[in-house]
Amino acid sequence: MHLLEVIDASFSYKSAKIFEHISISIGPGEVHCIIGPNGCGKTTLLDCILGILKFNAGEIKLMGRNINQYRIWEIANQMAYVPQSHAKTFPYTVLDIVLMGRASHTGMFSSPDMEDRAIAEDALAMVGLSRYKDRPYTQLSGGEGQLVMIARALAQQTPLIIMDEPTAHLDFKHELIVLETIVRLVRDTGLSVVMATHFPNHAFYFANHGINTFVALMSNHSFMAKGHPDNILTEENLQSVYNIYAKVVTQHIDEIGELKQIIPVGTLANNFQGGQTV
Incomplete structure (x- = not known):
């Protein structure tokens, strides 16, 4: 049974469409990273899941039941939130x-x-x-x-924690401490995490450390792709969503093994093409 399911969900502020036809399923012991540019609707989606906002269409299932069948305190016993x-x-x-x-x-x-x-x-x-x-x-x-x-x-x-950009405004060390803590908790307790983040490398960080990791890449009011970071965080997808030139590289570290990372190189708006500024 899935811990959480969002099924064909849509949300608008009056005439301003934020997202539509969004679906996602979270199982035990998984980290799901919702990734996309500023203003694409990541936080709004989390607010809808948390009940702060209401979908215009679609359904949320928590532990196999429609979330509207739960009392507030029952939801709080299944799903926590880190702002x-x-x-x-x-x-x-x-x-x-x-x-x-x-x-x-x-x-x-x-x-x-x-x-x-x-x-x-x-x-x-x-x-x-x-x-x-x-x-x-x-x-x-x-x-x-x-x-x-x-x-x-x-x-x-709770078996599930929703996190909205948990490393925002943190320095490099504290960002790593938060990521290390999430890895340890998922590995040791079977916790599941849904995390909105601006940093695609967070998904690779979890996958590099053996965590069952999924990415939902948000763009143009929907998820343009969903799946394992290796399949979703490609140079082509990063270019399409962020309008940047980036390289996905793999580095072998003796103590850990192979680590995959994204190296941003330049923006296409700056006419960066093929590794040179033109």
């Missing part, structure tokens, strides 16, 4: 922020109990932030704060 950014307004402790992920498991007038606290502390340990549990959340760096958001999602104990 692109999170405002650090109040100086809650890091542990308090992660405990908020237990909300769907506690009653309306109940407080988190010792079991909830233990689950939250385990989630912090999974992302390597146990030592920060008593620190005010407002004192964390952007990368540390993003890992706290992942820990909060883990505390929900």
Whole structure:
């Protein structure tokens, strides 16, 4: 059974068509990268899946059932969310922020109990932030704060996490820490991730590390191609979607094996052709 299915979905803002005829299926232990240029509808699609927006047409199935048959707290027990950014307004402790992920498991007038606290502390340990549990959340760096958001999602104990550009605004090191954390969690727990990203190399990163990875390449209001990164992230597709000249290269590293990466070379708008600027 698929964890999540989006079936022939379409969405418009009044007369502005955002996407149409979108379908995607996510199984256990998979990472699905939704990739495409700015404004193509990646975040809007995630907002529809999360129930923030409603499709004009189409259907969402969660664990084989139409999502409209679930109560809100039931959806929260199956699907967690990591936003692109999170405002650090109040100086809650890091542990308090992660405990908020237990909300769907506690009653309306109940407080988190010792079991909830233990689950939250385990989630912090999974992302390597146990030592920060008593620190005010407002004192964390952007990368540390993003890992706290992942820990909060883990505390929900859902089989699926939706991530909207989880490495946006992060430096090189913290971007790698987030990617390494996702790989470890998928490998160790069987978690599934749907991730919108601006960086096609993220999909190759997961595939390079043995994760069952799929790409949905979004362009012209739909998915122009879906499948394994090797088949979808081709030089021809990158040129078509991004209007760039890029090379897909494979490098052998003794400790790891073969790694595949995209090297952007130049934009076609700058008349970059065949490896030279003209």
